Amino acid sequence: MSWRGVLDASLLKEEVVTRNHRLADAAKAGRWAEVFEVLDLQWVSVNQWRLGGSSWFSPLHQAAWHGASSSVVAGLLERGALRTLPSRDGRTAHDIARSRGHLHLLDQLAPLDYGLGQDRAAALDAGLASVIDGRLRLPGGIAESYGKPLEECLRYPPVVVLPECPEQRLWFAVPAMYGGFSIALMSGHYLYVESWIRVVGDSGQAHVITHEGVTLVDEGFV
Incomplete structure (x- = not known):
């Protein structure tokens, strides 16, 4: 799995930045059909946050925030979304869903205990x-x-x-x-x-x- 660890958009090609912002915009607005459409393109990661953004929310974090359907979350997980990925303030998608009261997502988003500590x-x-x-x-x-x-x-x-x-x-x-x-x-x-x-x-x-x-x-x- 590739870690797309760039924060500064100026370090990347324009096409990469454009698709990143399109993915981030669609996820923030809860336009899940568009999210999956963008994820099927090249140069886009399901675990990517908005370049230049402050929250480091991935599409899975946004799905937890919106209380998206279980099928949407399943689609993101099938594409490699990481339940253990923390946002900038250290929250996982599970943490966000719980704080927002989206109880139907808690089992799906619960990070497995791998014993790392x-x-x-x-x-x-x-x-x-x-x-x-x-x-x-x-x-x-x-x-x-x-x-x-x-x-x-x-x-x-x-x-x-x-x-x-x-x-x-x-x-x-x-x-x-x-x-x-x-x-x-x-x-x-x-x-x-x-x-x-x-x-x-x-x-x-x-x-x-x-x-x-x-x-x-x-x-x-x-």
Whole structure:
């Protein structure tokens, strides 16, 4: 599964931005037929929030807000919507449906308990951020090319979504990196992360991230 972690629309092609806004507009208005129509196009993810938006609501969050039908929610889940995906304020679609009183959606939207635990997930998030930062924040590197703070440009994938992903893996392609980060949850409790820059020879690095820290285990490939 691809993690579409871009926040700044200027980093993407115009066609991608146009479809993103069309999806976000349709979901916010509850136009579900149009939502599914857009999702069937290229360059659009069911887990994408509005580029430049403040809430980070995906279509599933919007469905929970509106109290959409069970069939709409089922359609989003079938297309890979992540029930564990948090909005900017940390709410899942289940949290939103419950707060809005949409009881008919609670069973469908309830995130499964994968046993990762909040403390371990937070530790893995911190380790993953340190690995990504280590590659992007080099002097004269990718982060500086964006021309604004990195946190305004990219959203790193939260570890809590990994157990729900196919094979518990994500690919995070980073604009201007000509590569990115392959992130896998291993044995349900640690991360194996490979990263590379295709235009730089021998740029590959592999890290193991546990709740205790980060270890570089391989480099020089790709």
